[in-house]
Amino acid sequence: MSDSHILHCVQVKKLLKKENPAFPFGGKYRFSPYMACGHRCTYCDGRYEKYHVEGDFDHDITVRENAPELLEKELLKLREPGPICISSGISDPYQPVEKKLQITRECAEVLSRFNHPVIVHTKSSMILRDIEHWEEVHRRSAFTLMISLTMADDSFRSRVEPGASSVEERLKTLAEFRKRGMNAGILAMPFIPYLTDSREQMEELLTALKKTGVQFAMPGLLTLKKGRQKDFFLNSFKKEYPDLIEKLAALFSNEDFYGSPPRGYSHSFHSRMDSLWKEFEMDDLIPHCVYHGQFSLYDEISILLRDMIILYGKQGTRVSRLKTASQKFSAWLTPRKTYYARRRNLDYSALEQEIKALATSGELTKVLGNEKLAEFLFGIINGAVLNYQTLKPDARNESLQRTIVGTKS
Numbered sequence: 001m002s003d004s005h006i007l008h009c010v011q012v013k014k015l016l017k018k019e020n021p022a023f024p025f026g027g028k029y030r031f032s033p034y035m036a037c038g039h040r041c042t043y044c045d046g047r048y049e050k051y052h053v054e055g056d057f058d059h060d061i062t063v064r065e066n067a068p069e070l071l072e073k074e075l076l077k078l079r080e081p082g083p084i085c086i087s088s089g090i091s092d093p094y095q096p097v098e099k100k101l102q103i104t105r106e107c108a109e110v111l112s113r114f115n116h117p118v119i120v121h122t123k124s125s126m127i128l129r130d131i132e133h134w135e136e137v138h139r140r141s142a143f144t145l146m147i148s149l150t151m152a153d154d155s156f157r158s159r160v161e162p163g164a165s166s167v168e169e170r171l172k173t174l175a176e177f178r179k180r181g182m183n184a185g186i187l188a189m190p191f192i193p194y195l196t197d198s199r200e201q202m203e204e205l206l207t208a209l210k211k212t213g214v215q216f217a218m219p220g221l222l223t224l225k226k227g228r229q230k231d232f233f234l235n236s237f238k239k240e241y242p243d244l245i246e247k248l249a250a251l252f253s254n255e256d257f258y259g260s261p262p263r264g265y266s267h268s269f270h271s272r273m274d275s276l277w278k279e280f281e282m283d284d285l286i287p288h289c290v291y292h293g294q295f296s297l298y299d300e301i302s303i304l305l306r307d308m309i310i311l312y313g314k315q316g317t318r319v320s321r322l323k324t325a326s327q328k329f330s331a332w333l334t335p336r337k338t339y340y341a342r343r344r345n346l347d348y349s350a351l352e353q354e355i356k357a358l359a360t361s362g363e364l365t366k367v368l369g370n371e372k373l374a375e376f377l378f379g380i381i382n383g384a385v386l387n388y389q390t391l392k393p394d395a396r397n398e399s400l401q402r403t404i405v406g407t408k409s
């Protein structure tokens with residue numbers, strides 16, 4: 001298949017999209033310099049009709065030419081702290097056209113002059129070209145690299161992700177970012193049923209990842225949405241694996257709205273994966289030590305409570321009290337956030353101070369209806385970090401500082 005591209009250059013009026021709720025995976029704000037993608041992954045759900053990417057997904061690339069200029073203008077106006085994530089499900093910031101166009105590089109240069117944390121999702125080692133900019137971002141606040149990778153076998157990788165970097169290049173890239181002290185983890189998705197999701201294959205992947213020092217691997221199974229995405233994927237392997245494709249077509253024949261495989265398959269995948277991740281002591285969520293200090297205090301607490309419900313639930317602990325406390329916190333927070341959002345003269349740091357004052361005075365217990373949790377959060381507010389493996393707080397981490405929004409050198 002040819003790797004030539006047709007570029008559609010556009011000027012956009014708005015770039016940063018606010019993520020609600022904020023999560024370490026997608027940050028607080030998100031943008032993408034491109035639309036459609038030359039990495040040509042056969043499973044890419046960017047082909048799904050409802051994403052409205054017109055033309056040949058692999059070759060017709062939309063370029064947001066004015067992204068760096070707009071980014072600078074919008075960063076100066078941001079009021080709430082939180083990471084800027086360069087990502088989209090329908091493009092990669094370091095896809096082949098970036099080599100010549102360098103729009104992502106220009107954005108990296110802009111971001112290196114601000115104090116916002118940054119997250120980048122990619123399948124390309126081209127990000128190494130801009131490592132000095134990302135190091136500067138990390139020096140000022142925090143940088144997190146998330147590389148997608150689900151297999152250690154490059155011969156199969158080159159069939160499913162023909163335009164992306166090899167397994168070896170991606171592993172080297174992760175190791176280099178970790179060596180320089182930046183955060184790095186993998187988006188281990190999508191595992192392809194019957195093709196890449198056996199225990200042995202996942203074990204091989206985790207063994208390779210451990211050597212790079214990555215801090216997490218977030219796993220996920222393939223989803224195939226009815227229409228262009230599903231047809232393209234199944235057709236791309238028809239000749240090579242006719243029997244397997246028949247099995248896959250049967251597995252995804254339920255036409256679930258999200259394109260998910262049946263619950264039974266998904267359940268056995270997750271129990272296989274859970275035991276392996278445990279064995280390798282690999283976090284399957286982005287750990288607190290990575291996102292600590294990158295968000296406003298209230299977003300960080302919301303994320304932490306959500307993760308604690310998942311983590312305690314997985315180990316069989318009853319989480320009903322935790323869920324109630326989390327809902328109470330959200331009921332306390334939501335009207336306040338709306339109030340701050342409507343009054344542009346207000347500074348969100350005052351909302352953080354309000355939470356700190358609640359924790360210090362003991363009033364947080366009333367808000368949450370849970371004394372033990374309020375005590376635990378008092379520690380978090382004072383810099384403790386929850387270890388997602390042991391579920392115990394680690395001591396205060398002095399090296400992490402909260403970021404200052406909208407400031408520029």
Ligand code: SF4
Nearest residue numbers: 037039040041044091
């Ligand atoms: S890198 Fe991401 S956006 Fe690009 S083709 Fe692959 S899955 Fe799609």
